[in-house]
Amino acid sequence: MPTSDRIRSVPSGRRRRLLSCLAAIAIAVAADGAAAIVINRILATIDGDPVTLYEVKAFTAGNPLAAQLNEQNPQALLDALITSRLIRIEVESRGISIGDAEIDNYINQIRQQNQLTEEQLYQVIAEQGLSREAYRAQIREELERAQLINREIRGKVNVTPEDIERYYEANLSDYEQSPEVTVSHIMFRLPEDAPQNEVDRAMQRADQVHDELEDGEDFADLARQYSEDPAAEGGGSLGTFRTGTMLDALNDAVEDLDVGEYSDPVRSSVGIHIVRLDARSDATHTPVEELSDGIREKLYAEALEKRYARWLTEDLRERHHVEMIE
Secondary structure, X not given: OOHHHHHHOOOHHHHHHHHHHHXXXXXXXXXXXXXXXXXXXXXXXXXXXXXXXXXXXXXXXXXXXXXXXXXXOHHHXXXXXXXXXXXXXXXXXOOOOOOHHHHHHHHHHHHHHOOOOHHHHHHHHHHOXXXXXXXXHHHHHHHHHHXXXXXXXXXXXXXXXXXXXXXXXXXXXXXXXXXXXXXXXXXXXXXXXXXXXXXXXXXXXXXXXXXXXXXXXXXXXHHHHHOOOHHHHHOOEEEEXXXXXXOXXXXXXXXXXXXXXXOOOEEOXXXXXXXXXXXXXXXXXXXXXXXXXXXXXXXXXXXXXXXXXXXXXXXHHHHOOEEEOX
């Protein structure tokens, strides 16, 4: 479609502004008749208002990521600029305004989270090619956008108990808990590099205690009497462990025991042990009740991101007439 035909399709008020913009661009280009250098042109219109090449250049100024995107995919950058303009229109139409105090508070939170002084923060910003004024303007836009999103999207996103349950069942393997064992021991402390004569003496003592167990003596009483471990006061009780998380010697010692049985003396890197299996539980899963808050947050964040993307690419564009100029 010729440019003149596209202009006639714009309402009269918008048309006058568009014609004025075209005239200004023509004058700027014609200023140097010897060199036909395009310093500005209309790339698109939003509700009849032009989006120009000059705006794209301004949009990339001081923004390395935008400049890189412009080199790689100019159309994507133009889309980003149009979206930014559409959001600005929505922010203004809803009377959303962010005061200096809110910006100061936000910047202070960033400083505290990163343990930076004000001078250090602005030094980092300067290294990124932003002035203080440009940085504050950027923060203002971010906060305005956040308020707009709160109004437009958050109320439309909901996570139900059924959603949580479905996610839990679909990812049940992620919440599996290993089998557990509850054990007690009687320990005779022995350095890993102990000479053989010390090893023999310690093993002899362990064998004697093991014989007393075989004669019917109480395990806890013998632990309190002989064990050289802080757990001795509690009858040798070490507590509950997930299978395979104890010292290798203890893991191996209890592997084939039934509940209530005790092992022969075994040596580990810290000593010699007689180990009793007090309880054993099969593999289980963390109950959904303990996980529901975390799952809800995850599902909500995912749903919010999807809804936001749809709002940007569909809802927002449906409210406004956007036309690309070839």
